[in-house]
Amino acid sequence: MHKNEAMSIQGKNVMITGPTEGIGRATAFALAERGARLHLLCRNPTKSVALRDALLSSHRDISVELYLADLGDFAEVRRVAREFIDRNEPLDVLVNNAGVINTRRILLDNGQEQMFAVNHLGHFLLTTLLLESLKRAEQGRVVVVASEAYRFCRGIRFDDLQWHRGFSAFPTYGHSKLANILFARELAERLESTPVTVNALHPGGVRSQLGAQNNWYAGRILALVKPFLRTAEKGAETSVYLATSDEVTTTSGEYFYDCKPKKTKPSARDREEARRLWELSARLVTD
Template identity: 55%
Template sequence: MQDMSGKTVLITGPTNGIGRATAVNLAKAGANLHLLCRNAAKARTLQEDLRKVNPEIEVEVLLCDLGDFASVRQAASAFEAKGLALDVLINNAGILNTKHVVRPDGIEEMFAVNHLGHFLLTHLLMPALLRAPAARVVVVASGAYLMCKTLRLDDLAWAKGFRPLKAYGHSKLANILFMRALAKRLEGSAITVNALHPGEVTTGLGRQNGWWVSALHRLASPFFRNPNQGAATSLYLAMSPDVEGLSGEYFDDCKVEVTKPWGADMNMAEDLWTASEALVGGVPSLFNSKAEVPK
């Protein structure tokens, strides 16, 4: 395992499944961890567990609801106040709703949490990433993007035709397109950004939706990867020297995978970027042009 001693890593959604496995392995590797979590009790339990895994590391909790942009701003501000260099940002958190849930601002919840919250968080943490000598942004996307060939920027509430898996795939397509647009803006900088498909993993994703979803998970679990297997590509992108300097790619099983054309549509990626800036209430001006990114 790559030595991460002295490195600072922030990971979203680390209390369950892939996120927890990722955090545990990073702790074993010696990384100082900042856990961005929605549930305070689960966060404190994980914090204690990680300190037992490696008593030498720092483990801090940042409470945040990624679907609440004021909450995202508060969490990012709390981290920035530490003045740390952020070596790795892992945008791991994700939700899968089987019911149609619209946030108070009129945005379908999976899109708000899975994409917009991370879009805003990444912007707000960019000064910390720029302080690191060679930072990495790791975006946990999904092969579910295959279910949605285009973005519904004209109906982000999904007022028409809501289908759970298609809406989930919509948010995962947004993850990949955000990665593409961010990598383009970061060309020539010391920051890389890549996305990944973790595989079909036995996690708690979607189980809040009812007994039948939990039953489905139990029936299908023999065919799924376990969380440690699912975390392998996240850890590879966060730690491996093999991907040093590599940016703008989509990975599966620790290998670059060519997406379908809509996963690399830069026109759609730019439309998403413009819409996302407005939807989160504005972002720092660092990315208005590539020329403004510090080299």
């Protein structure tokens, strides 16, 4: 048994988004080692099959199900949520991990800016669709991989979520991560009368593929900071802790770093902003 953990994840259903690289991949391997039944939401079919093969070759007794969706495509998110719901099984843990950072503004076909759509809206939709499955678990958990980058913005831009004005990589990325934290807070409020918990986290600065699709200049900056970053395995520790530890069975609506609660700035604790964001997000992902 691992430090501060219970054996209880053995045989439990865990869905992870973005498991093909970085922190998500390390989370998938760590939970496979603990015997979880993995449900992996990936966007790249080839990488998803390679990942399943790698997991099954190192952990023979586990089960790995693949779900293919781009989180920026809400119809695809609805389809994979339905695929899980049709299994008629509880969902014990949902790890909202997938993320993207862009140095240029990308508008999706649905009119949303890509970082806000993938990092926040797609996960908002996935989680709300899977709530009944989470409630059927003995003690369902939602783990939201956010970031200290939420500090790069002042608050939610209710008048311009698509960043028509003032797009800049870090503030826009940080805005989507602030949305992650506010989402976790509001969801925790809404689930108060249930055993389901939801907590957000910062994984630390991690050596991963985050931002690698950007231009040469961004790549050079990444290469410069790489030696100072932690490994994906270290970055996954708080996700794994929140997914498995007995210490957090009743902890909800918190923000963690290195497996400990961390106080956030007031912008990430604003109840009214969290409620407004929820209502607006629900409208933006409507069919």
